[in-house]
Amino acid sequence: xxxxxxxxxxxxxxxxxxxxxxxxxxxxxxxxxxxxxxxxxxxxxxxxxxxxxxxxxxxxxxxxxxxxxxxxxxxxxxxxxxxxxxxxxxxxxxxxxxxxxxxxxxxxxxxx
Amino acid sequence: xxxxxxxxxxxxxxxxxxxxxxxxxxxxxxxxxxxxxxxxxxxxxxxxxxxxxxxxxxxxxxxxxxxxxxxxxxxxxxxxxxxxxxxxxxxxxxxxxxxxxxxxxxxxxxxxxxxxxxxxxxxxxxxxxxxxxxxxxxxxxxxxxxxxxxxxxxxxxxxxxxxxxxxxxxxxxxxxxxxxxxxxxxxxxxxxxxxxxxxxxxxxxxxxxxxxxxxxxxxxxxxxxxxxxxxxxxxxxxxxxxxxxxxxxxxxxxxxxxxx
Numbered sequence: 001x002x003x004x005x006x007x008x009x010x011x012x013x014x015x016x017x018x019x020x021x022x023x024x025x026x027x028x029x030x031x032x033x034x035x036x037x038x039x040x041x042x043x044x045x046x047x048x049x050x051x052x053x054x055x056x057x058x059x060x061x062x063x064x065x066x067x068x069x070x071x072x073x074x075x076x077x078x079x080x081x082x083x084x085x086x087x088x089x090x091x092x093x094x095x096x097x098x099x100x101x102x103x104x105x106x107x108x109x110x111x112x
Numbered sequence: 113x114x115x116x117x118x119x120x121x122x123x124x125x126x127x128x129x130x131x132x133x134x135x136x137x138x139x140x141x142x143x144x145x146x147x148x149x150x151x152x153x154x155x156x157x158x159x160x161x162x163x164x165x166x167x168x169x170x171x172x173x174x175x176x177x178x179x180x181x182x183x184x185x186x187x188x189x190x191x192x193x194x195x196x197x198x199x200x201x202x203x204x205x206x207x208x209x210x211x212x213x214x215x216x217x218x219x220x221x222x223x224x225x226x227x228x229x230x231x232x233x234x235x236x237x238x239x240x241x242x243x244x245x246x247x248x249x250x251x252x253x254x255x256x257x258x259x260x261x262x263x264x265x266x267x268x269x270x271x272x273x274x275x276x277x278x279x280x281x282x283x284x285x286x287x288x289x290x291x292x293x294x295x296x297x298x299x300x301x302x303x304x305x306x307x308x309x310x311x312x313x314x315x316x317x318x319x320x321x322x323x324x325x326x327x328x329x330x331x332x333x334x335x336x337x338x339x340x341x342x343x344x345x346x347x348x349x350x351x352x353x354x355x356x357x358x359x360x361x362x363x364x365x366x367x368x369x370x371x372x
Contacts, residue, residue: 009134025125027172031133038276044166063146085207085311093311094277102134102250107127 003039004104007047014107018055022051022110026059030106033097034066047066068099120182137251140219144226144254149236152343154336158255159277160261161270162243165287167195168320169261170238174202176330181235186225187219188242195240205230216247219254235337245270247343249277257336259358263287264295268302275309283332285316290319 010031018026027090041063048061070079072087072094079087079094086093131133148155160166167187174183185206187195190213199206207229222239231237239255239271260281262270265288271278278284284306286299295325303315316332318325 002250005214005218006133008251009136013129013131013133013135017129022126036279037275066263083308085308090323092309095312102132104129104131104133107129108124108177109127110121110124112123 003043003047004051006039007051010104011051012046013104014059015055017107018109023055023075023110024055024082024112025110026107027041028060028062028101028106029104030064030110031060032066032101032103032105033065034101035068036096036099037102038100039102044095066099066101070094073096113162126198128141137219139255139289140223143227145256146221147226148231148254149256149341150343151231151234152340153234153237154257154333155239155253156254156333157239157248157255157258158261159239159241159248159258159280160243160287161245161263161266162249164243164263164266165320166243167198168285169318170199170204170240171202171287172318172320172323173238173327174199174204175332176326177201177236182233183236183238184229184234184242185238186222186229187240188221188300190214190242203281205234215242215244215252216251217241218251221251221366225344236333242247244278245274249280257282258342259283261285261286261287262302264289264291265296266299271302271305271309278306278310278340280314280335281310281313283316285329286315286317288319288321289317289324290322317367361366 002024010029012027014026019049031044032063033041047063052059069082070081070085071077072079072090074090074092075087077087077089078087145155147308157165158169163341170183170185177183183201183204185196185204186209187199187206188209188211189195190211192210193208196206198241207225209217209225211217211221217239239253260278262284264286286302305314306313316325318330320326
């Protein structure tokens with residue numbers, strides 16, 4: 001269960017941004033979670049609901065899920081996410097090219 | 113002006129951040145990596161389930177490299193120094209990070225441990241992560257390579273069940289292979305599962321008990337160490353903006369790091 005420490009890091013970053021803009025409240029956060037980021041969106045939401053305090057007390061969390069994407073490291077072609085995860089042309093083992101992200105994308109906040 | 117929900121409230125603004133939530137951890141990991149690279153130390157993040165045989169692998173590695181290379185270990189566990197004690201018993205400088213309740217190590221814990229650790233003159237620094245196939249995969253520690261230990265008693269489905277962990281692996285050590293005659297493990301199914309989630313990772317069978325595979329593992333490490341850029345040779349010291357120093361050379365006493 002590492003979602004709590006991730007939410008703590010998220011809250012720290014949002015609070016820093018809110019402080020720098022003298023915001024009075026944060027309304028909404030948008031977070032992108034990749035399918036192979038190792039983060040479970042449902043647990044992340046639960047952790048967030050328990051960490052909501054101060055300027056984040058009424059903040060809504062919007063999670064944007066990102067699918068895994070694989071590509072060939074030698075020719076760059078997209079490789080389907082099903083076995084055998086190899087490039088149909090080069091035969092190279094595919095490399096993950098997306099879906100491992102955990103990104104704070106946007107903060108909607110109320111400023112004076 | 114709020115352009116997200118269209119409420120038109122002039123006091124609501126949208127701020128684009130687009131920053132990794134683990135940015136702070138990743139910055140500290142980059143700092144660790146830079147420090148270790150500059151000293152020419154190959155840092156290995158060794159992960160795996162509790163009981164996968166991580167400490168036994170390190171003991172066998174120490175025996176195999178004895179007299180040739182210098183190893184150091186940072187061992188993470190929720191409680192006790194037992195793993196660090198086992199490694200000190202085979203003359204490996206080791207420090208324990210007891211995480212209390214945390215299920216993984218992060219870059220800051222490793223950074224703090226490095227401050228009390230004599231890294232000068234080391235060829236390898238192994239970070240034995242908390243036994244867990246989930247959370248450690250998410251945190252970069254500043255390692256050069258990631259290795260996952262998977263024991264033969266864990267079954268062939270582990271890579272498919274824990275894809276995030278195995279996807280991070282540069283190498284998977286299949287440990288305790290001396291037990292294979294007593295089990296019904298389908299090694300080819302295990303290899304197929306691993307290829308599905310981590311097509312570039314290789315599987316290396318090993319027994320710390322009989323030393324089978326240990327020389328192949330050590331050769332793999334030596335090849336990884338040799339293929340890295342040469343250390344800059346300048347400024348082995350450790351630089352902080354706040355002026356704190358990291359212990360180099362043989363000055364350290366193998367201090368202890370505690371973390372929550």
